[in-house]
Amino acid sequence: MxxxxxxxxxxxxxxxxxxxxxxxxxxxxxxxxxxxxxxxxxxxxxxxxxxxxxxxxxxxxxxxxxxxxxxxxxxxxxxxxxxxxxxxxxxxxxxxxxxxxxxxxxxxxxxxxxxxxxxxxxxxxxxxxxxxxxxxxxxxxxxxxxxxxTTVGSIAMHGVRNARVTVGESVAVIGLGLIGLLSVQVLKAAGCRVIGIDIDREKLALAESLGADIVSNYDGLAERVKAFSPFGADAVIITAATRSSAPIEAAGRLVRSQGRVVVVGNVGMDVPRDVFYEKEAEVVVSRSYGPGRYxxxxxxxxxxxxxxxxxxxxxxxxxxxxxxxxxxxxxxxxxxxxxxxxxxxxxxxxxxxxxxxxxxxxxxYSPNGAGAAGTVTHLPEPAARRRAVPAGARTLGCIGAGVHALSALYPNLPGLPVNLAGLATATGLSAQTVAKKYGFSYCTTDYRKILEDPEIDAVMITTRNDLHAPMAIEALHAGKDVFVEKPLATDIDGLRRVVAAQNETGHRVRVGFNRRHSPLALRMKAFFGNRSTPAVLHYRVNAGQIPPEHWVHDDEQGGGMLISECCHFIDFMQYITGARPVQVYARAIEPTGNLQKYDNFQATLTFDDGSLGTVTYTTLGDRSYSKEMVEVFCGNAVGRITDFRDLELRRDGKVSRERRWLAQEKGFAEELQAFVKGEEPDLVGNVATTLATFAAWESIDTGVPREIDLGRVGL
CATH class of the missing domain: 3.90.180.10 (Medium-chain alcohol dehydrogenases, catalytic domain)
Structure with missing residues (x-):
């Protein structure tokens, strides 16, 4: 289309x-x-x-x-x-x-x-x-x-409703563009007397033809309004669009005592206090086209x-x-x-x-359509986007192209030894734009087209969280190996069904726990490789506030930050220790104001080798401070990674430091390389991590430690 x-x-x-x-x-x-x-x-x-x-x-x-x-x-x-x-x-x-x-x-x-x-x-x-x-x-x-x-008309309707006018009242409409002219007609339908105000004579004439009782430019406006309504306008609706505050200044002069000014258009808002104070007039900014917006x-x-x-x-x-x-x-x-x-x-x-x-x-629009009406669009392959791919390379299909995928994962596609077949997203625009940029053969709004493609043997899923488990299960049963962004699932039933699908099909599932693939993480693990004692780990995350209306807070689509983000840090601890989490005790700040229940918490984990790990996750800090810092203490040695740009390893008074100046090394490229090369993933560890986040949630709700039992999902 x-x-x-x-x-x-x-x-x-x-x-x-x-x-x-x-x-x-x-x-x-x-x-x-x-x-x-x-x-x-x-x-x-x-x-x-x-x-x-x-x-x-x-x-x-x-x-x-x-x-x-x-x-x-x-x-x-x-x-x-x-x-x-x-x-x-x-x-x-x-x-x-x-x-x-x-x-x-x-x-x-x-x-x-x-x-x-x-x-x-x-x-x-x-x-x-x-x-x-x-x-x-x-x-x-x-x-x-x-x-x-209709949509523009409903904006005019909502502006009139915000004016709270009644039959017979006098209303001034400043700005006779499309919404202003619609407002004039809505007001007349509501039984109001209307004065239309604009600097354009043709618009004034049109407003008059559409029912405005009188019209005026700014010359002699005060006198006309006084003659029209001796006490001033009961309400003034501003539908003009200008950076100037002249419309709201004029509205203050025109509105009667204790009247109401409704701002619908995008105008300057330098409100003259003295004028509005003397009249005790009310100013309301009308929000689009009614309750439900945003x-x-x-x-x-x-x-x-x-x-x-x-x-x-x-x-x-x-x-x-x-x-x-x-x-x-x-x-x-x-x-x-x-x-x-x-x-x-x-x-x-x-x-x-x-x-x-x-x-x-x-x-x-033509009744027969000017473009193809299918959910699949095949793209030409300009010479500039042709990629040298080794013989026998895997063929990759991708589902989802959100902010994280576009900023962290997709930029690594050109460096992967794969054929890029199809890309599916919820909207055609996103699918076409990203597919064209990275050289996919086709794009679609129906993700099942990816799963049905016999050429595709590997699928990358980067959708919203609630779709991870269902799509991974479908992909496994379609005969594909799966890379799925974290979290693997947002509830225990979804996790159980992923495990069952993997057991039934035998295909690989790799979860997007990228931090364990970072070169800095590799060096830290090697540094503690010969340890003889358990480790103590602390992972601090200064996340910053995420708007409460963001989808990640949605119980259905996101699961909250504990489910969506904490899994990263538990997985990293598993990687460094080589041990599985067996118990978790978590506490969270109670929700208040814009604070969500599971956004500020500490979770202490016990691992099966005796190691202890604490995750501190907060949205209360200053964003200019480092976002992530992980410290590991073991065997008279200390390791620290800050924002995956700084690594410090310290033992017996000797210090080794590494610094990345241009970018973080968070392991995105390395995890994708491991996937397309068919390296065996740690699915049991991925499942244990996901179970740990569910157990942490339960611990917060119950106030007691919770066991992490792989038997709950059939492992």
Whole structure:
């Protein structure tokens, strides 16, 4: 299928062929029309067109993160990660309408006409995959062209709701672009008196034709508003887009005492305190298109709010479409341009240059589609990407291409002696971009295409945590050797089934415990190789806060940091000692504020050779301090690794030190080499590590030590 993409390095608009998406919790929709958001999308394009210095000035928080990564990981990984993010095209669009072609939700049937919303979902593409709460049926009598405005219409609806207006009240709308003109009509449908304000005479005339009671530019505005409503406007809705604070300053002058100002547009927010203080006026920033926005449970999982949360995203979308059906909102005068999908660059050029006046710009999709409709896209192999691969080399298929995979694993693919066959990701854009970059033969949004490929004998799984065990099991039964990122499983049942699948098939499973493959770890292990006493180990992790809404905290998808991250450090202790963990006692800080229950903890492990290991994991430290430090004490000797850049070995007063200046040595390349060469993995150790994290969780919950029993999973 064809999709509109933004090159984040150059700012150019491209129409590329990518695989059709799939869905499990919503609907796959064949688009008929999508609406270009001139404000939101132009801002992103303008940022992409800036130089690296310009991008840095516009995103100081991102620069801070890069500098912190340089301090802990080294300049090379920081540069690679930053450039890797810029090399991945950005999907554009968030409002569209079309026909359901497949469904994973009971709300929809194939053939339903639907309107769709949501950045990253309702994009400019021939086919889109949209979660159920961001997709609504189109009433009879409403065209696809009109329905394509639904998301933007719901933004206007939510702004009006935030104004809390009632029948007969007077409302000023500052900024008569698309959302402003929609707001005027929503307000009139709600029985309000409306004054439309803009500097553009044509927009003023259009607002008046759409129902505004009076319109005005800023000349003589105060007098007009006073004549319109002697006490001032009951509410002011700002839908303008400007860095200037002039709109909010004007709103303060126009609103009545104890009135409300609602900021919908992206405007300067230098609020004149004296003006608002004297009137005791309220300022509200309207957040997109209703409750549910930015809530993963609502948007991605389809978990609806109770009806007392009356106007959610989806309900606002439905209400807007009903107003269109009732002819209370007229969208036809707002459609100024329609371009075929292939002419999307021309449409954006029109918006960016302003060579013609525009309001609503639609992209139109051919009923038969301009690109292939399959979930697999075969890629040409330019000479520049051809790789010399030894005869008899393994053929690798990859599933997943998230941030970790792109920054730590995939950059090592060119150095592996393998044939790169297929890459599967949840979205067609991600699959196409990464596959093209690294020279895969094809990309797909259906991971089973990888498992069904008879040429592929090795599979790398780097999806979200909850999919690791099920996909590894499927891959084993499909006759593949498996490299799966940690954790191996997020619950005991999944771990048990992985062990059973490995026993049944005899194929290898290697877990992405990379730190044991680091050259620094190899030297530390050799240093303690002839020890005659147990060891005492301490692994301290200064992780930094991860936002509570991040998927890793999700009980279903991530399992929390204890399950997701602590396994690394327990595995490292196993590697250094050569012993298995047999017991764990763990305590955690109770959750408060943004602190998650299993994010700040200490776990003390006993190993079967008598060694003791403690993992201290915290999100409470300063990110500028070292992230990881492991110390080993044994036989009158000490070993220390800091951030896998510094190694110190000390015995009998003699000290040996190594320092890596450009980058960490965390063992990513080495673990992948071991996998593709068919080296025997330590699956029993991997299972013991995973069981130890489950036991640590149980220990925190019960307050007592827990045994680590391999018999629980059939070993």
């Amino acid at each position: 064809k999709q509109v993409l933004l090159d984040l390095q150059s700012g150019s608009i491209q129409v590329e062929n990518v695989p059709v998406p799939t869905t499990t919790r919503g609907a796959v929709v064949q688009n008929a029309y999508s609406l270009i958001s001139a404000g939101t999308e132009s801002s992103l394009i303008n940022l992409a067109q800036q130089s690296l210095v310009g991008k840095a000035k516009a995103r100081p928080d991102d620069v801070k993160k890069v500098l912190q990564k340089i301090g802990t990981d080294g300049p090379l990984p920081a540069y690679q990660q930053a450039m890797g993010r810029l090399s991945k095209p950005e999907p554009l669009g968030y409002s569209c309408a079309g026909t359901v072609v497949s469904t994973g939700a009971d709300d929809f049937e194939v053939g339903d006409r639907v309107a769709c919303g949501g950045a990253g979902h309702a994009v400019h593409a021939e086919y889109v995959s949209v979660p159920r709460n961001l997709c609504v049926k189109i009433p009879d009598g409403v065209s696809f062209q009109e329905a394509a405005f 809530d993963r449970n609502y948007e991605e999982k389809g978990v609806d709010y109770p009806i007392y949360v009356r106007w959610t995203e989806r309900r606002n979308m439905e209400a807007f479409l009903e107003l269109v059906r009732q002819k209370r909102i007229d969208l036809n005068p707002l459609i100024t341009h329609t371009f075929p999908l292939e002419a999307a660059p021309e449409a954006y050029n029109l918006i960016n240059t302003g060579k013609e006046r525009f309001i609503g710009v639609l992209l139109e």
